[in-house]
Amino acid sequence: MRACAGSRGGFRDLAGAPMRAGRLAGGGGVCLRCAAVYDEGVIKFEADHRVEPLSRARYGDVACKLVAWREVMAKTQLVGQDPARYGGAGYGNVSARVGPPSAPRGARAFLVTGTQTGGKSRLTLDDFCVVERYDYRRNRVVSAGAILPSSESMTHGSIYDLSPHIRFVLHAHSPAIWRRARDLRLPTTDPAVAYGTPQMAEEVQRLYRTSALAERRVFAMGGHEDGIVAFGHTLAEAGQVLICALASAWELECRAV
Template sequence: MIEGVIKFSAEHQRERLPSRRFGALGCELTAWREIMSKTQLVGRDPHLYAGAGYGNVSGRVGPPGSPLGGRAMLITGTQTGGLPQVGLDDYCLVERYDYRRNQVWSRGLVEPSSETMTHGAIYDLSPHIRFVFHGHSAVIWQQARELGIPWTDPAVPYGTPEMAMEVQRLYRTGGLSERRIVAMGGHEDGVVVFGRNAEEAGQVLMVYLARAYARTCRVGQI
């Protein structure tokens, strides 16, 4: 599977996002994106995923009660995972997304992340979910079942309407609502976390990263 390929059609308006409206949220996301970069949950490795950048972060924009498919988000743009640092110009505003039509409506200097549909599906789970982080971690992904992390069907590719429906299924019946983390069975090393605020989402990710390393230590692999 090729990393970072957009699998939806995007009706995108190329324009600079105003810092007076999105600057504060952008800085909050960038802070956690920096932590994820330093822990190699976001980045680029020429020996992995055909050298493509990986990982992305997003935060909700607007009131909690926005309609499904219209829960606007600020999300890092496609193929920004490999950038050493990001600023507001590396984010995209996704205003709407439609699973059935497999289409996204967005604005910004960059086009939306290939994982936008998955982020939207998670925001549609609950109006209280405000942040979604997607990282790549071999140590978490390889031990997901042992750590009790819900696991998507390996036959379901990332960034598709099918993945959106799979995430919703796991939220209803697979323990995702309590764990707030999911491993993407068909997306090597991919994990997604979410929370009511950025700190909650980041804490879930860091806790499971530590648990994965602790388990690796116990079996003598580090």
């Protein structure tokens, strides 16, 4: 069994050999406590992660629902990977609450796509992990699964903390919506606030208090190029909000020609 030491260049075993995040090491559950610091599309929080397979009986159904909507997002280029965008990094992620509605803030467990899965054409349960706890002040996420959590996990957690009514979050990348965010009157985070940080979590909460975010259920990330986030009580609700925003942005682009 191998453990992992975090480094700026990625994850390595105790012998110093590179480890691919998300692959089972030694065939058993392995705990990764890594402070990984990257740029676009990469984890910025301390990941306290147990590498272990997720239960299909427990998570298979909700994972399939997320895969279906992720397919819709991929067809509309809201999720994916493109050498010409973001330095070739994968982009976009989806999640669903899997814990009880009464769970306290910071412990509202959710199933989320793993880091850098944007370029995969089809996901399986091994491409998801469960975020069990998240702590903005300590910039720490506790998770389990065959892959490390999305770099936006802290933002997903902050959205679930807004209301127990919120059960699904879709994080997309849309140049059209992002460019037209002001015209669409979308709530927008401060451009000075970077994605995947404790400050972004706090900024999302500020938007919820001071804007129409609770009613709109979609916002633009001012400091995260093309970043758009939609949420809802159901996947259909979150997906409809996102696709309608995309259609509205495309309509504005058409009128501007």
